Amino acid sequence: MNSTLTSKQSSAAFQLKGGIYTLTTLELHSSCLSSLSQQLKAMSEKAPHFFQQTPVVLALEKLPAAIDAHTLTAIAGRLRESGMILVAIRSSEQYKLSADRAGVAWLPSQKARPEKNVVMMKQSEQPIPVESHESAQPSQKNETVSEPMPGASASETRIIEQPVRSGQQVYAPGDLIVLSQVSPGAELLAGGHIHVYGPLRGRALAGVKGNPKARIFCHRFEAELISISGQYKLTCKTEQSSWSRHWGKSVLIKLAADHLHISRL
Amino acid sequence: MARIIVVTSGKGGVGKTTTSASFATGLAMKGHRTVVIDFDVGLRNLDLIMGCERRVVYDLINVINGEAALHQALIKDKHTENLSVLPASQTRDKEALTREGIQAVFDELAKDYEYIICDSPAGIEHGALMALYFADEAIITTNPEVSSVRDSDRILGILQSKSRRAEQNLDPVKEHLLLTRYNPTRVEMGDMLNVEDVQEILAIPLLAVVPESKDVLKASNHGVPVIHQQATDAGQAYNDMVARFLGAELPHRFINAPKKGFFQKVFGSRA
Numbered sequence: 001m002n003s004t005l006t007s008k009q010s011s012a013a014f015q016l017k018g019g020i021y022t023l024t025t026l027e028l029h030s031s032c033l034s035s036l037s038q039q040l041k042a043m044s045e046k047a048p049h050f051f052q053q054t055p056v057v058l059a060l061e062k063l064p065a066a067i068d069a070h071t072l073t074a075i076a077g078r079l080r081e082s083g084m085i086l087v088a089i090r091s092s093e094q095y096k097l098s099a100d101r102a103g104v105a106w107l108p109s110q111k112a113r114p115e116k117n118v119v120m121m122k123q124s125e126q127p128i129p130v131e132s133h134e135s136a137q138p139s140q141k142n143e144t145v146s147e148p149m150p151g152a153s154a155s156e157t158r159i160i161e162q163p164v165r166s167g168q169q170v171y172a173p174g175d176l177i178v179l180s181q182v183s184p185g186a187e188l189l190a191g192g193h194i195h196v197y198g199p200l201r202g203r204a205l206a207g208v209k210g211n212p213k214a215r216i217f218c219h220r221f222e223a224e225l226i227s228i229s230g231q232y233k234l235t236c237k238t239e240q241s242s243w244s245r246h247w248g249k250s251v252l253i254k255l256a257a258d259h260l261h262i263s264r265l
Numbered sequence: 266m267a268r269i270i271v272v273t274s275g276k277g278g279v280g281k282t283t284t285s286a287s288f289a290t291g292l293a294m295k296g297h298r299t300v301v302i303d304f305d306v307g308l309r310n311l312d313l314i315m316g317c318e319r320r321v322v323y324d325l326i327n328v329i330n331g332e333a334a335l336h337q338a339l340i341k342d343k344h345t346e347n348l349s350v351l352p353a354s355q356t357r358d359k360e361a362l363t364r365e366g367i368q369a370v371f372d373e374l375a376k377d378y379e380y381i382i383c384d385s386p387a388g389i390e391h392g393a394l395m396a397l398y399f400a401d402e403a404i405i406t407t408n409p410e411v412s413s414v415r416d417s418d419r420i421l422g423i424l425q426s427k428s429r430r431a432e433q434n435l436d437p438v439k440e441h442l443l444l445t446r447y448n449p450t451r452v453e454m455g456d457m458l459n460v461e462d463v464q465e466i467l468a469i470p471l472l473a474v475v476p477e478s479k480d481v482l483k484a485s486n487h488g489v490p491v492i493h494q495q496a497t498d499a500g501q502a503y504n505d506m507v508a509r510f511l512g513a514e515l516p517h518r519f520i521n522a523p524k525k526g527f528f529q530k531v532f533g534s535r536a
């Protein structure tokens with residue numbers, strides 16, 4: 001055989017592509033199955049569809065004691081029941097084999113990461129800290145308007161002039177400025193602030209790399225989800241909270257004492 | 266240079282094929298050499314609406330696969346000069362639609378035609394992506410309901426990111442909103458979104474509003490695009506659409522519910 005297989009070959013069955021995804025990390029603080037179930041149930045009552053088909057990384061570093069493979073399987077089962085899809089286990093090497101047996105990826109612990117880079121994604125009253133971080137994965141990303149430019153500096157600002165439509169995702173390592181509208185089902189992600197000079201009807205996640213000082217400014221607040229530095233809130237017009245008063249208005253959203261605050265601009 | 270125009274929506278059953286047939290016919294009636302292509306491989310119903318189903322011998326896939334020459338597959342319309350139909354195959358697999366194949370067909374059509382109208386299948390899968398890939402302009406066919414508007418929004422995102430113009434950093438695909446199956450009475454009752462609601466969400470220029478009308482189905486059953494029936498509201502709406510597309514400035518019609526009838530005017534409403 002003297003044929004070489006290169007990715008340039010026109011008959012190649014696939015192509016590997018890098019993509020940046022926001023993944024939810026479930027950081028386990030206790031191996032007690034019943035309290036896990038209880039908390040998951042409480043969460044899905046609040047936001048019934050939030051975890052449907054959500055890829056989740058299970059982080060084990062914060063567990064007070066090691067758990068056995070049997071318990072791990074049971075935990076994975078509970079996550080699945082609540083609609084999440086376990087894609088990886090993040091832990092010390094000791095769980096590497098378990099991850100392999102469970103058919104999911106293994107990621108090394110991130111203990112070494114400075115606290116500043118860790119994004120805690122938790123709903124104000126929720127005791128499960130769910131963490132969100134980006135990870136590069138070799139797979140194809142859908143309809144991304146703008147991917148981080150190779151070699152772009154972390155503080156780079158992006159300006160998007162066209163509408164961001166349903167199914168699109170825009171990421172900026174620094175601030176993200178959208179001059180048009182953001183449709184329901186669209187997602188904005190920024191390491192820094194997010195400014196939207198049109199109606200914000202989709203999701204906006206600012207400070208995704210763990211910047212609690214990031215803010216979200218929008219000309220017309222009609223968002224589906226707001227998140228700053230991992231603290232998130234599902235929003236809707238009819239929601240019974242002080243937030244619904246600001247629906248359709250020009251607002252500023254910031255994080256103070258681990259809570260999201262909204263105010264009129 | 267021929268203009269390639271895709272009639273698309275995301276959602277099925279919104280009126281893409283109906284629109285493709287009348288729009289292509291209207292352009293041809295104004296003297297523009299036009300071809301309308303059915304990209305709905307596997308379903309094939311443009312030829313029915315155009316009334317040429319009995320004359321289908323070869324189809325788009327045959328041409329792409331080199332099993333027939335383009336001129337053998339093109340069907341000259343019987344009612345309208347300057348108009349041809351390139352039918353889809355009912356039997357073959359959609360995967361036979363390839364970019365290279367379509368490009369070759371378009372290059373050849375561009376020598377003879379001013380407008381190439383692509384009737385897209387529903388969805389955002391291969392067939393729909395192939396139908397929109399080469400588009401210069403897009404007719405976003407939308408019904409006044411939330412699910413249809415959401416799907417149109419999605420298609421607009423795909424046009425922005427996955428079309429040839431997007432990939433090659435050319436001027437973006439020109440977008441037109443066609444709001445169809447519009448029923449002003451139901452809109453006024455609050456059952457359906459109104460024109461402003463839809464425009465607010467999609468934020469693209471409105472080309473025309475086509476009312477919901479029984480004449481559309483009647484015309485389809487006779488294999489005559491409804492634009493031929495100028496006595497009907499839907500026929501007139503498509504006529505306006507074509508005129509505006511070609512640059513005429515006409516006020517929008519068929520947006521308001523019918524006014525009170527003669528007897529109600531004379532005797533007053535006793536409701």
Ligand SMILES: Nc1ncnc2c1ncn2[C@@H]1O[C@H](COP(=O)(O)OP(=O)(O)O)[C@@H](O)[C@H]1O
Nearest residue numbers: 277278279280281282283446476477478481482
């Ligand atoms: N303006 C209209 N009024 C009433 N019925 C319509 C109208 N436009 C389309 N229809 C009907 O809706 C159905 C779907 O139309 P079609 O053009 O085949 O949609 P698509 O190609 O988007 O699937 C057909 O039965 C058609 O007769």
Ligand SMILES: [Mg+2]
Nearest residue numbers: 281282305385
């Ligand atoms: Mg159709």
